Structure formats: C-alpha cells, structure tokens
Amino acid sequence: MDIPRIFNITESAHRIHNPITPDKLAALGAALRLEAGARVLDLGSGSGEMLCTWARDHRVSGIGVDMSRLFSEQAKRRAEELGVAHQIEFIHGDAAGYVADEKVDVAACVGATWIAGGVAGTIELLARSLRTGGIILIGEPCWRRLPPTEDVARGCLANSIADFLVLPELLALFGRLGYDVVEMVLADQDGWDRYEAAKWLTMRRWLDANPGDELAKEVRAQLSSEPGRYAAYTREYLGWGVFALMPR
Numbered sequence: 001m002d003i004p005r006i007f008n009i010t011e012s013a014h015r016i017h018n019p020i021t022p023d024k025l026a027a028l029g030a031a032l033r034l035e036a037g038a039r040v041l042d043l044g045s046g047s048g049e050m051l052c053t054w055a056r057d058h059r060v061s062g063i064g065v066d067m068s069r070l071f072s073e074q075a076k077r078r079a080e081e082l083g084v085a086h087q088i089e090f091i092h093g094d095a096a097g098y099v100a101d102e103k104v105d106v107a108a109c110v111g112a113t114w115i116a117g118g119v120a121g122t123i124e125l126l127a128r129s130l131r132t133g134g135i136i137l138i139g140e141p142c143w144r145r146l147p148p149t150e151d152v153a154r155g156c157l158a159n160s161i162a163d164f165l166v167l168p169e170l171l172a173l174f175g176r177l178g179y180d181v182v183e184m185v186l187a188d189q190d191g192w193d194r195y196e197a198a199k200w201l202t203m204r205r206w207l208d209a210n211p212g213d214e215l216a217k218e219v220r221a222q223l224s225s226e227p228g229r230y231a232a233y234t235r236e237y238l239g240w241g242v243f244a245l246m247p248r
C-alpha cells in the first residue's frame with residue numbers, strides 16, 4: 001500500500017507537505033492552547049512534523065496515520081530525532097474510515113480531506129474520534145482570488161472553480177456543518193513557495209541521480225514546466241489554511 005510514487009519522489013525532502021511553514025505550525029500549536037498530555041489524532045500525517053513538534057513543544061501525545069511508506073518512516077525518524085518517539089505512534093496505512101480507540105482532544109486532517117470525500121465527510125470522520133469539548137483541525141485550500149475562468153482553475157491543478165471556495169464561503173460552510181470556527185492560521189505566498197519551490201531542487205537532484213528511471217521523463221517535464229505554472233496560477237489564485245472547529 002502506498003501513494004503514487006511521483007509524490008514520494010517530489011516531496012521526499014519535505015518535512016511539511018503543505019504551504020504552512022514551521023513558524024506558522026508553531027503558531028497554530030500555541031493558538032490551540034494545548035495542554036500537556038493532550039491526545040492528538042492526525043489523519044494523513046505525512047512526515048509527522050506537526051505531531052512531533054507539538055509533542056516536543058507542548059508535550060502532547062498521539063497517533064498519525066499515513067499511506068506513504070516513505071513519509072511514515074520519515075515521521076518515525078523525526079520523532080526519534082526530537083526525543084518524542086514514546087509519545088507518538090505513526091501508523092502506515094489508509095486513514096479512510098480510521099477512528100481512534102480512545103477519544104482524542106484534537107482530531108486533525110491537514111491537507112488530505114480527500115480521504116473521506118471532502119471537507120464535510122472528513123469532519124464527520126474526525127468527529128467520531130473526538131471527545132466532548134475537543135477541537136477538529138482541517139487544513140484545506142481556498143481561493144485567494146476567484147479564478148476568472150475554468151482554464152485558470154485548471155492551471156491551479158483543480159478540476160474546476162467549484163473544487164474550492166473563497167475564504168468567507170469556506171468559513172460559512174463550517175458553520176452550516178454545525179461547527180464554530182474557533183481559530184485559524186492561513187498560509188501566504190511565501191509559504192506556498194516553501195511547499196512548491198522546494199520540490200524543484202528535489203526533482204533536479206533526483207533526475208541527476210536517476211536518469212534511467214521509468215518516471216524520469218515525467219519528472220523532467222514537471223521540473224521544466226512547474227515554476228512557470230506555479231507562478232502564473234497557484235501562487236496567485238490559491239490560498240490555504242488550517243481551521244480549528246468545535247461542534248455547536
């Protein structure tokens with residue numbers, strides 16, 4: 001079981017697989033007023049940076065589930081490096097339908113809401129692991145500027161404009177789903193650069209080391225086109241944020 005190999009190649013050097021930066025991840029952890037011993041569930045935990053740094057900084061414990069074998073291994077190594085391996089368990093597996101045995105204080109899905117068919121389904125899934133009074137975290141794109149045409153939306157690698165909402169509409173959606181938005185940390189263009197531009201050097205080095213690989217042509221094409229595509233579309237039109245929610 002694994003995610004498509006192309007992501008394991010292009011994001012192999014990322015600690016955070018999203019446009020949120022280490023300082024914003026720390027700001028989010030502080031904003032949530034986490035207490036020592038709080039339990040956090042993270043579905044689509046990637047390389048584990050959120051759980052590991054929050055375990056170090058706020059002494060939380062928890063579980064991360066991720067389908068990438070590489071990212072899950074990196075997460076375990078990161079936990080050891082930060083001295084929090086006894087607090088955090090990383091499970092390599094499919095997070096679709098994953099419900100924690102013991103209710104958690106924070107149930108998160110940061111940038112992987114497709115695991116339960118979108119924002120609404122993912123909130124429903126996370127709610128099944130959440131204790132009364134707990135907080136759900138959703139990391140999700142929203143339009144920074146509404147694309148003027150469907151072509152522009154596709155330039156952002158969306159299927160259509162309807163894939164994402166503008167920020168006020170996304171916040172209103174959380175309300176319609178029965179949740180108070182109690183905090184948020186938004187990404188900015190510099191954060192997007194850290195996520196997207198970091199792939200380019202990784203791709204270049206991978207190409208130099210793996211010229212005969214079956215994916216070399218695809219990676220070469222991406223490396224040639226991605227900086228221009230990203231600058232013209234994603235960087236201008238797409239926003240992103242992590243939203244903290246409590247059921248009303």
Ligand code: SAH
Pocket residue numbers: 003015016017018043044045046047048049065066067068071093094095096109110111112115
């Ligand atoms: N939350 C992490 C990772 C976000 S990237 C961070 O912010 O750094 C999306 C993650 O979802 C990737 O790590 C990918 O491996 C994982 N993923 C994709 N499909 C999944 C699934 N069905 N179950 C669990 N993880 C999945």
